[in-house]
Amino acid sequence: MNVAVWTTGRFAGWRRVLLAAVICSLNAVAFAQTEPAPSLAEQRAQAVTQVVLGILSYARWPVEPAQLRLCVAGPTEYTDDLVKGTTQATGRPVLVRRLLADSPALATECDAVYIGKLSNEERARLFTSLSGRPVLSISEGGDQCTVGSLFCLRVSDDQVSFEVNLDSVARSGVRIHPSVLQLSRRRPAAS
Template identity: 65%
Template structure:
């Protein structure tokens, strides 16, 4: 009797596992669609970031431009692979820890991922007074030190501009980029 019960339990377990695999199949397929969407978003973010950088002017033009990724990022994978800007100028991309005190001297631009408020405050204290362009990936209100705040959606990547931070940064931004941010912000 024990052998029959073990066969029945084994058969039930096999059926249960088969049902789980059948149900998980669409989830795996959906996961690959989600992966493809994330990859598409990363490419779109890269194009927007490279576009912003190409319309920025530093007091002394950096060659190569040093872009630093700070904090955990969701869409920066393609930026890491970049070694030239849209205009063909050389660019170096590397990651720094959020508490690295050399950010202001090692970076011409920072791409900011998710940081806690204390880390953000320290970062902006460190770059304050230095010509460092900052772009935030995290969904923040674009009020605390960041020059550009990305808004990543399914259909497009938009951005907001903090004009006060731009004025204080020492980096000049072409007026057409500022106009573009206003137009994109109006679109749904």
């Protein structure tokens, strides 16, 4: 008789555990459904990250780094997602860190540089320090893609596109796959 009561009590205990698990699962589902959709700024940051990683995956350095070092210089609008660190589709990790625009480490400890808003003097000093070194540079802002950057991003509400400065690519020492150069020539579809 005691065994039957113990079994019934044990069964009731498992029912309570199961009921608690179901309630927790429902709460988790309800919580997941109430998470807000990413803001426009977050969507842009994610899109910029994808474009930057795409560009980096089609670049080849004279000596391929095991871990790609991407440095961010200057104030930026779209690097929130990028600075979290990431891995390329090939599995190569990308180490992202912020440096001051006049840091000597930009030329010696970076395989790629993501350039935010800089004064003309800061940009000139940065590109002078990168001259002759195999460093891929990507500019975020609306500057003309004629002032040293290899790639210049164009961020809009609908998409992220880029331009390529072929002269800078030729002088950089970094080889860029021709299909990326073709992508830069595509224009966004007219709305």
